[in-house]
Amino acid sequence: MTAEDDYFARIVDEEALAGYLREELGPVDVYEVEHHQEGHSNETLFVTWGDKELVIRRPPPGEVAETAHDVLREYRVIDSLQGTEVPLPRTVLACEDHAVLGSDFYVMERMDGDVLRNDEPERFATPEHREQVGYQLVETLAAIHQVDYEGVGLEVGDFGYPPGFTQRQVRRWSEQLMWGFEVTVDEREVPELYEVMEWLYDNVPEETPATLVHGDYKLDNVMYAPGTPPEINAVFDWEMSTLGDPFTDLGWMLSYWWDPKDPDPPQSTDTLMKDFMTREGYPSRLDLVERYEELTGFEFEHDRFYRALAVYKLAGLGEMFFRRYLEGNSDDPMYPKMREGVPALAERALRIIEGDEPL
Structure with a gap:
């Protein structure tokens, strides 16, 4: 197992996540998980669940500084701002059960477009x-x-x-x-x-x-x-x-x-x-x-x-x-x-x- 594979296993239990999504969103035939590594703080996972393209946000593994990486706070504000003038993804789920991924996490819909990180399109x-x-x-x-x-x-x-x-x-x-x-x-x-x-x-x-x-x-x-x-x-x-x-x-x-x-x-x-x-x-x-x-x-x-x-x-x-x-x-x-x-x-x-x- 490579170091990348080992880290991926630390941030997502694919079987446990599938069980959670199946219970919340219903069964599907297509399920894929990918680690999106562009960010530098919370971890981001891209999930294909049937015909839905989703994003999961969770904290990094290990000890983190107090007040950092509060993903449920992130979910709360995005959910509260739905319907305002602020452009946002649509929220889907929030989970406090650490038996699923070992931490809090939330799920939102994936958006299409460009993030201008390294250069302009x-x-x-x-x-x-x-x-x-x-x-x-x-x-x-x-x-x-x-x-x-x-x-x-x-x-x-x-x-x-x-x-x-x-x-x-x-x-x-x-x-x-x-x-x-x-x-x-x-x-x-x-x-x-x-x-x-x-x-x-x-x-x-x-x-x-x-x-x-x-x-x-x-x-x-x-x-x-x-x-x-x-x-x-x-x-x-x-x-x-x-x-x-x-x-x-x-x-x-x-x-x-x-x-x-x-x-x-x-x-x-x-x-x-x-x-x-x-x-x-x-x-x-x-x-x-x-x-x-x-x-x-x-x-x-x-x-x-x-x-x-x-x-x-x-x-x-x-x-x-x-x-x-x-x-x-x-x-x-x-x-x-x-x-x-x-x-x-x-x-x-x-x-x-x-x-x-x-x-």
Whole structure:
């Protein structure tokens, strides 16, 4: 058995899953399961169940940091937003019975289209379509932030608590980072992150709007429908969604959006950071911010804080990924790159703080 086969067996018991689906959806003649390895957090399985094409989301195996990989929270928000202006897959099932896959998981319908992860599809390779790719991205984010969250059943105090959200973000991601350091410190240290941590604690904005927050909103967490012009038909990866400061979403999206004036992404983060949006026609970060402000009525102040926080959070994720790699709890080829990737992200956060990577 190869390492890939062994990892696949850890994340799915095909017989147990078939029994569950048979009970919930009825018997079928065709059943296939495939591990989709493009993501880097929760595990994604593509399942053919008769004439249905489904997606299953479950956490990775092994110990994970507290609050990370909450797939049932992800299911709840996607299910609540069905019928709103936010484009989403249709939800199917949610399961808390660990006898099936060894963890919580949920099932949704599979969508058709393109996720722009490594490059643009040829059908979008014109200045006009590139412009629409960027504006569709930020316009969909604005739609998320304009949802009547209590009206769809995502109540304050139950799904999230906006007061103090931004301060808690800094604290929580510092804790996630320290969780990673528990193991990774024996391999190498990243002292620059303590400097970033201190600056973030000292510069948290005092007043912010309160909206539904996606928590991981970026170009490769949306799908563009087949054909042209570019149109988003699904937003994915809601595991970190809550109620809080919308500018944390905007800063996160912008941290992945490269401008022509920026330095090249470090090779050690090439899996996370692509720069094809520096080509002719794509909006700049400033263009995206201006469109967001126009749609929401919010003013994006403190951009250095939110963009530095985003890169700090990405470093925290990278350090958790590196720990999981060292402990043998992932076969993701990106994870070992975080040995050098996290220090590179720390340096980028400091560049943003010091004004050397402007909006």
